[in-house]
Amino acid sequence: MENSLGKLFTITSFGESHSRCVGIIIDGCPAGLPVSEEDIQREVDKRKPTSPIATTRAEEDKVEILSGIFNGHATGAPICLLIWNKDIDPSEYERIRFLPRPGHADYTADMKYGGFNDFRGGGRFSGRITATFVMAGAIAKKLLSVIDVEVLAHTVEIGGLKAQSKGLDEIRQANQDPLKCADPEAAKEMLKLIEQAKGEGDSVGGIIEGMALNVPVGLGEPVFDTLEGDLAKAFFAIPAVKGVEFGSGFAAAGKRGSENNDPFTISNGKIVTVTNNAGGILGGISNGMPIVVRVAVKPTSSIAKSQETVDMKKMQSASLEVKGRHDACIVPRAVPVVEAMIAVTLCDFAMRAGLIPEVIK
Numbered sequence: 001m002e003n004s005l006g007k008l009f010t011i012t013s014f015g016e017s018h019s020r021c022v023g024i025i026i027d028g029c030p031a032g033l034p035v036s037e038e039d040i041q042r043e044v045d046k047r048k049p050t051s052p053i054a055t056t057r058a059e060e061d062k063v064e065i066l067s068g069i070f071n072g073h074a075t076g077a078p079i080c081l082l083i084w085n086k087d088i089d090p091s092e093y094e095r096i097r098f099l100p101r102p103g104h105a106d107y108t109a110d111m112k113y114g115g116f117n118d119f120r121g122g123g124r125f126s127g128r129i130t131a132t133f134v135m136a137g138a139i140a141k142k143l144l145s146v147i148d149v150e151v152l153a154h155t156v157e158i159g160g161l162k163a164q165s166k167g168l169d170e171i172r173q174a175n176q177d178p179l180k181c182a183d184p185e186a187a188k189e190m191l192k193l194i195e196q197a198k199g200e201g202d203s204v205g206g207i208i209e210g211m212a213l214n215v216p217v218g219l220g221e222p223v224f225d226t227l228e229g230d231l232a233k234a235f236f237a238i239p240a241v242k243g244v245e246f247g248s249g250f251a252a253a254g255k256r257g258s259e260n261n262d263p264f265t266i267s268n269g270k271i272v273t274v275t276n277n278a279g280g281i282l283g284g285i286s287n288g289m290p291i292v293v294r295v296a297v298k299p300t301s302s303i304a305k306s307q308e309t310v311d312m313k314k315m316q317s318a319s320l321e322v323k324g325r326h327d328a329c330i331v332p333r334a335v336p337v338v339e340a341m342i343a344v345t346l347c348d349f350a351m352r353a354g355l356i357p358e359v360i361k
């Protein structure tokens with residue numbers, strides 16, 4: 001297995017949905033960075049279920065700092081952050097132990113780990129482990145603020161319903177919305193759509209847009225550690241992510257070069273581009289324009305509707321209605337996770353480029 005990410009700013013995730021805890025070890029954080037539990041808690045709280053369409057698992061998700069932070073500052077030693085699992089109910093998972101949920105990781109995990117994996121609540125494959133990514137993201141965001149980089153994410157589509165594009169001020173406020181959408185009118189319709197799907201024992205997916213502002217030119221290490229490549233790798237660690245595109249993305253394939261190229265110009269003595277179809281990345285290297293990425297999240301696989309599966313023990317067909325506590329739409333809860341993965345990746349590249357001081361004073 002591979003549970004670590006990054007070269008200089010490294011994170012190692014541990015824990016399962018129904019074991020005692022989930023946590024993260026962050027190595028490479030420069031000494032002196034001011035960090036409090038509240039800083040990390042604020043980010044983790046953004047991931048909590050907030051709407052009637054979210055899981056009813058009531059976790060307090062209280063962040064505990066175990067090491068690496070002393071007197072309110074990073075010490076330069078590994079930082080260990082932990083959240084205890086409290087609201088655990090494995091009964092449904094015992095019932096469906098040999099009935100793999102279509103669309104979930106039950107079958108592949110069972111095959112790969114010979115049935116020894118902790119299957120309760122999806123174990124390591126649960127969305128719950130993304131709370132640990134968000135804790136690491138909180139530290140990464142603080143480090144990025146030293147070089148004035150800002151990271152944002154918001155919901156732009158749910159169940160095929162698109163939000164109107166909005167300005168930066170509205171996107172910054174999207175966190176106040178239960179669906180993390182910057183367009184309040186669209187959010188109302190999206191909520192109806194999710195409630196309808198849930199009422200039918202079903203689920204919906206959607207798209208999250210992430211961005212990073214004020215990113216210096218030159219982040220990314222071609223040819224194998226390109227900025228796009230490492231960002232995509234970080235996004236695909238988020239369970240339920242099935243697609244990633246940068247800038248004009250898949251639409252670029254249908255455009256002409258003259259439409260898709262971003263002309264260069266000078267603004268306030270700086271070289272910038274007039275448009276940003278490249279999503280802030282050229283040749284795998286940041287070009288100083290905002291990094292813009294869209295992440296596709298599939299509909300939640302655990303649904304109440306009857307589905308066809310197999311009994312892996314009896315080796316015969318079976319039907320399955322998943323009970324238990326599930327998000328009818330994962331998208332709003334994955335928004336802070338997308339932010340976290342952008343922050344963690346950019347932080348690593350900023351350190352590789354020598355842009356973050358070894359000691360923060």
Ligand SMILES: Cc1cc2nc3c(=O)[nH]c(=O)nc-3n(C[C@H](O)[C@H](O)[C@H](O)COP(=O)(O)O)c2cc1C
Binds near residue numbers: 055126127301325
């Ligand atoms: C924040 C978050 C919450 C999630 N909640 C659920 C859930 O309640 N039920 C479910 O079946 N899947 C949920 N997932 C997705 C599954 O963990 C994921 O679909 C599964 O591990 C299979 O991985 P894959 O979809 O990437 O192939 C969630 C994912 C995230 C990021």
